Amino acid sequence: MIAPSILSADFANLGAAAEAVSQADWLHVDVMDNHFVPNLTLGLPVVKSLRRATDLPLDCHLMIENPDRWAPGYAEAGAANVTFHAEAARDVIGTARAIRSAGALAGLSIKPGTPIEPYLEVLKEFDTLLVMSVEPGFGGQSFMPEVLSKVRTAREHVNAGHLRLFIEIDGGISADTITQAAEAGVDVFVAGSAVYEAADPGRAVELLREQARAGMARCAHAAGRL
Ligand code: DX5
Ligand code: ZN
Numbered sequence: 001m002i003a004p005s006i007l008s009a010d011f012a013n014l015g016a017a018a019e020a021v022s023q024a025d026w027l028h029v030d031v032m033d034n035h036f037v038p039n040l041t042l043g044l045p046v047v048k049s050l051r052r053a054t055d056l057p058l059d060c061h062l063m064i065e066n067p068d069r070w071a072p073g074y075a076e077a078g079a080a081n082v083t084f085h086a087e088a089a090r091d092v093i094g095t096a097r098a099i100r101s102a103g104a105l106a107g108l109s110i111k112p113g114t115p116i117e118p119y120l121e122v123l124k125e126f127d128t129l130l131v132m133s134v135e136p137g138f139g140g141q142s143f144m145p146e147v148l149s150k151v152r153t154a155r156e157h158v159n160a161g162h163l164r165l166f167i168e169i170d171g172g173i174s175a176d177t178i179t180q181a182a183e184a185g186v187d188v189f190v191a192g193s194a195v196y197e198a199a200d201p202g203r204a205v206e207l208l209r210e211q212a213r214a215g216m217a218r219c220a221h222a223a224g225r226l
Contacts, residue, residue: 001025002205002212003059003168005192007041008139014046018054020201026059026080028170028190033064036088037137044073051078059190061109061170063136064088068095075102083107083130083168086119096125107168111136116150123163128188129154133181134171139192143172148184155185155219178208182215 003026009017018027029047034040050058057080062071067084068091074082075098082099086108089095096106107128110116112135123129131150134141147169157163168188169181178189189212191204198204 001166001188002209003028003188003190004195004201004205005030005139005170005190006196008192008196011042014050015053017196017201018050018056021195021205022056023202024056024205026188027054027056028059028061028192029079031060031062031064031074032137035065036085037063039137044070044077047074047079048077057081059083059107059168059188061107061130061190066090068098071095072098072102075099075104079104081105081107081128083109083128085109085111085136087111087114092119092122093125096122100127105166109136109170110150112144112147116153120153120157120163123154123157123165126165128166128168129163130168130170130190131186132171133169133173133177136171141172143174143177145177145180148180151181151184151186158185173208175207175211178211179215182212183219185219186212 004021005028007030032039032041059081060074060079062084071084082104099106105127108126109130133147166187169186170190173191174194195201195204
């Protein structure tokens with residue numbers, strides 16, 4: 001699945017930005033609070049407006065402190081998937097359950113320097129694992145290929161039946177990097193600048209999907225994914 005990130009879109013025209021990528025699978029919405037990350041973007045009122053402006057499932061990525069308090073509200077606002085950061089949460093399992101009870105998929109995100117092993121057990125409570133491939137906070141940064149070892153670990157656990165979740169990657173995904181991420185076992189690819197800085201964002205989504213499919217076919221752990 002391809003999830004364009006509106007972080008790289010025109011914030012004065014978010015409805016049009018969603019419409020421009022109608023062929024996408026999810027619309028990735030980066031919520032930043034200027035505390036967990038050194039940047040400030042948007043919050044619940046904008047997500048509520050986006051929900052009315054597009055039929056695309058909203059993939060809310062909360063880069064905020066105290067997600068335990070705020071994450072369920074995004075599910076209640078109609079987000080399809082609500083992802084919060086493992087580094088920020090106090091009660092990881094309780095927050096996942098609250099998101100699911102409010103009707104959304106629950107996602108856990110880990111920053112590039114955060115190992116996956118301590119979270120393998122709690123990931124049973126989640127529908128999505130978001131592996132950050134840049135330091136969260138800004139679009140347009142360079143992809144960090146070293147995080148793909150975490151994708152491979154997660155893919156092995158999914159294929160072995162220990163976990164049932166989407167493996168999502170976020171940061172620096174472009175025509176140059178999407179194939180290696182697909183080969184490692186990613187299911188959902190977030191792309192901000194590669195989509196919204198393209199002359200035709202919709203066409204960019206289609207091209208990324210074609211390249212992801214080619215990489216997925218070469219994934220060593222592809223069984224059951226195609
Ligand atoms: C970064 C955000 C990303 C960002 C990705 O903290 O979580 O979703 O939009 O942008 P690109 O694709 O330009 O790296
Ligand atoms: Zn994001």
